[in-house]
Amino acid sequence: MGIRFGLLGPLRMERDGQALPVAGPKVRTLPAVLLTAPGEAVRVDALVDLLWDGAPPRTTLASLHNHVNRLRTALGPDGARLRSVPNGYLLAVEPDELDLHxxxxxxxxxxxxxxxxxxxxxxxxxxxxxxxxxxxxxxxxxxxxxxxxxxxxxxxxxxxxxxxxxxxxxxGDAALAEPVFRRYAEVFRRELPSVVPTTLTGLGASLAALGREQEALEALAEALSTAEALGDRSAAAVALHTTATVHACSGRTDAARDCWTRALALARRAGLAKVTDDSLDGLESLAAS
CATH class of the missing domain: 1.25.40 (Serine Threonine Protein Phosphatase 5, Tetratricopeptide repeat)
Known part of the structure; x- marks a missing residue:
């Protein structure tokens, strides 16, 4: 029979008809969240918010890592199905192993x-x-x-x-996006630092679209520095790519080239295909101009 996962009713994880021991509410919530996107990456920030209901502990990342390890242990020989990916985790599940999509x-x-x-x-x-x-x-x-x-x-x-x-x-509706990113950048600085870079990059992109370039560059610089402090290559790559786009739109080709070159290197290391392709396109557009 192999392993089976169930979300109809209470969470179930079974192997050959026998329930797998999963202790603790956080460890039980973790697979429930991952199984809503079987085989797809779920970002750390989404996991943290759902596991701790918007009020994470000071040791958020360490606590999450501990819960992940406990879930891998519970999965036994199938523990390798729970995989770390850049800025997130995924649980590999075959269609016939899950009773609910x-x-x-x-x-x-x-x-x-x-x-x-x-x-x-x-x-x-x-x-x-x-x-x-x-x-x-x-x-x-x-x-x-x-x-x-x-x-x-x-x-x-x-x-x-x-x-x-x-x-x-x-x-294209930056006017609606900007105040939301601004508000939650402040909230996340206090409560959930891991998502500050992504939120600030959204704020920077919104400000740039609204023609507020200096504010945009300031937000993007903070996004990059925060991502680097967190060791988040993916967020740093996105911040650099967005910064390069702002520079390129204002004719600052040297600054744009530097940012796209750095974004490309980070995106390749983090496995971000879209940012890699977009950064290459940006560099090619500068070379052709």
């Missing part, structure tokens, strides 16, 4: 009125749509997630709101 999850949570579960599914969908460039569908999913989290938790969910802001920015 996103379509079914959304239908079941909607039918049963489980608003927090439905909000989480819609958030995962919104992130997936953003990655695939399906922006209209992403906006609809993110708006639904924001509203459902608000109703279920009685407060705004920062990750859902920032995802919505990223989609607004991608569709």
């Amino acid at each position: 996103l379509d079914a999850a959304q239908a079941i949570y909607a039918e049963e009125g489980v608003e927090e579960g439905l909000a989480m599914v819609l958030l995962v969908r919104a992130l997936s749509f953003l990655k695939d460039g399906r922006l209209g569908e992403g906006l609809a999913a993110a708006r639904g997630s924001v509203e459902l989290f608000r109703r279920a938790e009685g407060r705004d969910n920062p990750v859902a709101l920032c995802t919505l802001a990223r989609l607004h920015l991608a569709t």
Whole structure:
């Protein structure tokens, strides 16, 4: 029979019909979150927010790493399925090993009125749509997630709101995105430093789109320095690529070339295909001009 995962009802992890021992609420929540996106990376910031409900401990990353190791131990010979990827984790699952995928999850949570579960599914969908460039569908999913989290938790969910802001920015509505990124950059500086670089990069891109270049460069410089302090290559690469784009749009070719060259090196090391391709395109455009 092998290993099986279940999200219908309480979380289940079984091997050959026998339940796997998973102790502690955080260790049980971790696979539940990962299984909403089977075989896909879930970012550390999303995991932290969902595991600690927006109030993470001071030792957030160490605590998360501890929970990941405990889950790997519980998975036994299948522990290698829980993989570390740049800035996140994924749980490799075959289609016949999981009793619930996103379509079914959304239908079941909607039918049963489980608003927090439905909000989480819609958030995962919104992130997936953003990655695939399906922006209209992403906006609809993110708006639904924001509203459902608000109703279920009685407060705004920062990750859902920032995802919505990223989609607004991608569709050209920087005026809606900018105040959200600005607000949560302040919140995350105090409560969740690991997502500050991504939030500040969104703020910088929004400010640049609004013609506020100096403010944009200041936000992007802080995004880069924070990412470097955290050792987050992926976030640093994205910040550098965004900075290069701002410089290039203002005709500062030397500064743009330097940023794209650095972004390219980091993106290759972090395995970021899109940032790698976009940085190469940027360098080629400078060479051709």
